[in-house]
Amino acid sequence: MKNIPKLWRYIRNDKGKLLVYFICSLLSTVFALFSFTMIAPVLQTIFTGKQTLPDTKGNIITTITSFFNDVITTDGKMTALTYSVVLVVLATVLKNAFLYLSLRILNPVKNNVLRRLREDMFNKSLSLPIGYFTEEKKGDLISKMTNDIGEVETSIIGVIETILREPITIIAVLVYMFTMSVPLTLFMFLFLPVAGLIIGRVGKSLKKPSNQAQEQLGDMLGTIDETLVGMRVVKAFNAETHQRSKFVRLNNDLFRIKNKIALRRDAGSPMSETLGIIVVCIILWFGGRLIFSGEGSLTGPFFIVYIGLFYQIINPLKNLSSVFYNMQKGAAALDRVESFLSTENNILERKNPVPVNGFEEAIVFENVSFSYGNKEILKNINLTIQKGKTVALVGSSGAGKSTLVDLIPRFHDVQSGKITIDGVDVRDCKIFDLRKQIGVVSQEPILFNDTIYNNITLGTGGAQQADVTAAARIANAQKFIEQKTNTYQSNVGERGSKLSGGERQRVTIARAILKNPPILILDEATSALDTESEKVVQDAINELMKNRTSIVIAHRLSTIYNADEIIVMEKGEIVERGTHQELIARSGTYHKLVSMQQFK
The missing domain is CATH 1.20.1560.10 (ABC transporter type 1, transmembrane domain)
Structure with missing residues (x-):
């Protein structure tokens, strides 16, 4: 029974209904008892014709017996029998009527508990940090x-x-x-x-x-x-x-x-x-x-x-x-x-968060470190990304590139150091406003089992068809969408299964274009595509990156030769930084990575 208090917070708003339910149930029980317990005195009175119980004051059975004795005396046994049958039927009808009313009252209460419980669980899943879902x-x-x-x-x-x-x-x-x-x-x-x-x-x-x-x-x-x-x-x-x-x-x-x-x-x-x-x-x-x-x-x-x-x-x-x-x-x-x-949700918003209405200056990492459990992923990262610049992150798998960019929209929180946007610590920012400034295009395009239109407009709300069409055109998605039978109302299937890899990626790019964020994160967005699809998608990405601050996680280094700055990472640390030409001239880690890809 100790579980009932856990559910009480879902029931307490319906206390009035529960009181009515209690009253109806009580009345149902009273009429059930009445119809059942009157049988004995009725039988005694009808078949003996006299009162056989002592006259106990306040005893309901004595009252019933006395009533039927009076009826027999004045109207006869048949009338008493008729009265008893009518009273039993009436009591049974009233019993079941109150039982029905009690169920009509209680069932919505029970269903409301389940509805709210499901909502709380789903809302909790939306509020938990990404790290929780990687561990569970x-x-x-x-x-x-x-x-x-x-x-x-x-x-x-x-x-x-x-x-x-x-x-x-x-x-x-x-x-x-x-x-x-x-x-x-x-x-x-x-x-x-x-x-x-x-x-x-x-x-x-x-x-x-x-x-x-x-x-x-x-x-x-x-x-x-x-x-x-x-x-x-x-x-x-x-x-x-x-x-x-x-x-x-x-x-x-x-x-x-x-x-x-x-x-x-x-x-x-x-x-x-x-x-x-x-x-x-x-x-x-x-x-x-x-x-x-x-x-x-x-x-x-x-x-x-x-x-x-x-x-x-x-x-x-x-x-x-x-x-x-x-x-x-x-x-x-x-x-x-x-x-x-x-x-516990460790990604919490301050009581009075700072609103973020745009991006004007720079994103700055100051002595940032981060660990998963006992495993250190990032070590003393210092990095400044100026507005309008394109910064590429390169390095082997597990170097910490994806973790570093995940810290900007607070998918995780830094464990030491800080990240600022226009001088404001991201932990002090209003989370909704912060993420509104950031668009993400990942290596694996995430689409939901819905229409192309709804996948492009995800999270924007109130987007006009003309804006969606313009975003799709810039993303090189307009042509294949128009070839679909239902165009923008075509269902993409579970995880976008009805689209090719390149088409799925272009829909996600159109989604980012429609959002129109000043900061763009591209997490190896073309690495899983074939050469033909990569070219089409890369053209769409180039359009997306215009006039934006872009952070690119690069797998194919040929796509980031023109980046304003390339950050080379190894084991959670920045080991090199500079332009493509500068890093090639140093003949360091970046030079080796480029040489390996060219050799392939």
């Missing part, structure tokens, strides 16, 4: 957002109704049972805690395997995702058997864990029913003993009603025991969801 398994993240939420829905949210309704029924029935026989009800209470303890111990054992199941499912989803994404490589290297074996192992592990959970969960309902029957038999023995000895006011017909009332709480108790199992099962999923929602 993609499949595990997807599992948290889908399967864990689904488990919370079925195991926790789905039983809110039971948690709220069944205690009302149990309490109301127990109060009624006390009015009928205090000794018998107290005797019954000796056994209920024992039954609850046994059920609780079984339910508690569900949490650990449930957590294991969610983690195993995350691993399996990760394997599915990487297999589907890398299907070309899997087939090219005849790795189907390897991937199949990996999946089968994970799937079998999940199968075993799920069976363990089901075995323990399914034991709950039979166990609670068996314990209930045992208690009933004990009550029969003790109650019969009270009647035979003449102790108390309980008579045979009302003892039958008493047993019937006890059965009225067996189902609610069984439901609550199932709730306990489900809550333990769902607790693991909710813990994983809560763990994700409470993940």
